[in-house]
Amino acid sequence: MGKRILIVEDDPKNRRLEKDLLKLAGFEVLEAECGATALAMIKKEKLDAVVQDLRLTDMMGTEIVKVLRADPRNRHIPVIFVTASVIGDGVDEAKEVKDSIFITKPINTRTFAQEIARYMEGK
Numbered sequence: 001m002g003k004r005i006l007i008v009e010d011d012p013k014n015r016r017l018e019k020d021l022l023k024l025a026g027f028e029v030l031e032a033e034c035g036a037t038a039l040a041m042i043k044k045e046k047l048d049a050v051v052q053d054l055r056l057t058d059m060m061g062t063e064i065v066k067v068l069r070a071d072p073r074n075r076h077i078p079v080i081f082v083t084a085s086v087i088g089d090g091v092d093e094a095k096e097v098k099d100s101i102f103i104t105k106p107i108n109t110r111t112f113a114q115e116i117a118r119y120m121e122g123k
Contacts, residue, residue, distance in 0.1 A: 002026040003120065006045065008038040008052035008064065009082070014105070018051060018082065018112070025113030035059035039067055047077055049120055054083035065097050078123050080116055082107060099123065 005027050009015035012033070019029045030045060032038035035056045042050070042064070050068065054061045061081060069075045079100040101119050103112065 003048035
């Protein structure tokens, strides 16, 4: 079985695209459409990485990371921010998150899963 990744994305089209690309690459994919659902899943699931949007409908992605990093079982989990934001609210804070990278939207469908796999291999 592949590594388990949680996708946290409020846009259903983006979430489906990311899910399909990661599944094709052999990952096991879980989904959350909002931060609250993501936090509940983080508490109960064993994850190898979190792929998330920076701005969600109910919270900033950095809030999810704070909860993730506060739990000793999960503080090592890599975070991949997938965002159209390169400046603005939360971006500077997100860039300071350890064990994280940014992939900008629109994603490159040919390299998306490989970028994530390479990053996870380096962790």
